[in-house]
Amino acid sequence: MHEMSLAEGILQIIEEQVSATDKVTSVTLSIGELAGVEIESLTFCFDVVTRDSVADKAELIIERVPGSAFCYDCLAQVPHHDRSNACERCNGHKLTVVEGDQMKVKYLEIA
Numbered sequence: 798m799h800e801m802s803l804a805e806g807i808l809q810i811i812e813e814q815v816s817a818t819d820k821v822t823s824v825t826l827s828i829g830e831l832a833g834v835e836i837e838s839l840t841f842c843f844d845v846v847t848r849d850s851v852a853d854k855a856e857l858i859i860e861r862v863p864g865s866a867f868c869y870d871c872l873a874q875v876p877h878h879d880r881s882n883a884c885e886r887c888n889g890h891k892l893t894v895v896e897g898d899q900m901k902v903k904y905l906e907i908a
């Protein structure tokens with residue numbers, strides 16, 4: 798499962814940022830609409846992966862970043878909510894994603 802390796806990657810980032818004696822109470826992630834991440838599945842995997850770690854029982858807070866793309870047909874930046882969608886303005890398909898395809902760890906809250 799793709800979300801399981803993402804969750805492991807998140808834990809790795811957390812462990813690099815905090816010391817082993819810290820207790821992480823919440824983790825804020827920013828996940829783009831076009832990042833291809835299944836939120837429910839990620840939340841589940843995160844709980845499994847962080848068990849008995851510094852982030853055990855940490856709350857996972859997820860901020861969604863809206864997707865947006867540049868359209869080479871109408872030469873405009875348009876909202877883009879799904880990679881299989883056509884351009885909202887001209888129905889064209891020459892789109893390049895400019896925003897919303899990333900996932901990052903934004904904040905860590907430590908007790």
Ligand SMILES: [Zn+2]
Pocket residue numbers: 868869870871872873875884885886887888889
């Ligand atoms: Zn267009």
